[in-house]
Amino acid sequence: MSPPFRILALSGGIGGAKLALGLDRVLPPGALSVLANTGDDFVHLGLHVSPDVDTLLYTLAGLDDPVKGWGRREETWTFMAALKALGGEDWFLLGDGDLATHVERSRLLAQGLTLSEITERFRARLGIASAILPMSDDPVRTRVKTREEGWLDFQPYFVGRRCEPAVEALDFAGAAEARMAPAVAAALADPALAAIVLCPSNPYLSIDPILAVPGIRAALARRRVPVVAVSPIIAGQAVKGPTAKMMRELGLEPGAATVAAHYAGLVDILVVDEADAGVAVPEGMAVHAAPTLMRSLDDRTALARVVLALAGRPA
């Protein structure tokens, strides 16, 4: 029997996947679909790497590394050492187990399967109840205009240059021509859709590429179900990653109010950390303060329950 209602959560990688895991754990099996950013995807060593999709797969399958905070647990690094010895590119770390995902995905893409079909196959094999939906099967590539080095592809900026160059602008190459993946269109049109959640991912690097795929921003703008967002900024700081630094570089005040303004017209309720209670939000947006720092699995499920209660679907 299919779940009586469905929740659609937009997510990037690490930060967003924490809430996605919480939602996965508290919702009835199969009630959650996670709409994943593919703007970070790139071809490396001839292999299609889809970092946010992979983070979601590993996190929801319980394969993620809780110590390192990224990649797979019980990972080994024999491939990287051997690649380095052969003179191969070693700026992007690929663990031995992680590599299986990229090799198998690349093989299946070459056979003509779509990224969506492959992700669904991996989901089923890994025993994940929630759907993971790449935003598009067409290439969308986030590019970063930096003061020091001009336009950089995302991974060379993010991993290669460790986000050090100052960001002046962002571009999602290919987004205008990209088609929503069929499963995304179906999820947005699903009569059982009960709420949409924006996970605490980087609004500029992780959520905006999803919204840039034609039809997705419009679907949120004319929503008939509540949209609840969680701010990734706590007291002016990003929990992880370059969000706050990037906001300053873009001339924005790093804070929950800036996140709220960014989501104006798309979000009904913004969940901010208790440290940000009382933050100003645009007219028509409600704000709710709750503990949003997710250290433990209990933190993740607790925040998921807060979000679902605000969306009118207490779990």
Added chain:
Amino acid sequence: MSPPFRILALSGGIGGAKLALGLDRVLPPGALSVLANTGDDFVHLGLHVSPDVDTLLYTLAGLDDPVKGWGRREETWTFMAALKALGGEDWFLLGDGDLATHVERSRLLAQGLTLSEITERFRARLGIASAILPMSDDPVRTRVKTREEGWLDFQPYFVGRRCEPAVEALDFAGAAEARMAPAVAAALADPALAAIVLCPSNPYLSIDPILAVPGIRAALARRRVPVVAVSPIIAGQAVKGPTAKMMRELGLEPGAATVAAHYAGLVDILVVDEADAGVAVPEGMAVHAAPTLMRSLDDRTALARVVLALAGRPA
């Protein structure tokens, strides 16, 4: 300064690589070129795997696994376990370190480098003094006609079916159109070439594909330097692999005499094991008995010295 003379050794994988290592160790650095079979090459998981070239690279670099007898030492298997969990093909074992060779080779092939250029790059990176020369940069694919299952590609026969089906015939698809790799042509025409060695590889599966590349058999037939071969068969048994079984299936008596007859017109001196002293050889071929079972590195270098002395180039 380049070495005063050069030795060219034809080799397949494991068995041949043992003598190649002995030759590499006793010859002046750079005096040895190993002409490698590429008939076992195949594309697996979208990656170009070149088993005999890789065995030679690992063996000459001291990276081979002396316990398992194949693959790399200190290998890990995280990739295979993760691939299996994703539902990928797991009949061909790829270690994590081994995978780096295939991924980097495939990347460089896609950039337009030849197999020869890539092998030379890997050789230099791994600090190997001897040249490793793929027989051709064009695809040659060994196929096996079996009684039970008809024509099989080599790796599905060799690894997938563990050589169980009975062999009726062999074919080296593409060989007639394949061009000798430029470095092979240069090695055969090199005025410094002093001897050619046929390593104790399977004559049918490892040496014949090399000889099937137009020009190579002819170069041996009209040789102006001694050709010394080492029999892979000892007292009717193969040291490793399916040579003896395959000889029986092909209607041949498994023995050094059959190897001698197979190499008639191409080889001046056949080295057989002491167990086979007195074996009949074709007219014009000399035979020399020596210990040919190579268990230790000393065994390998001792046999290399025997071969080089017979070739008139004692090391």
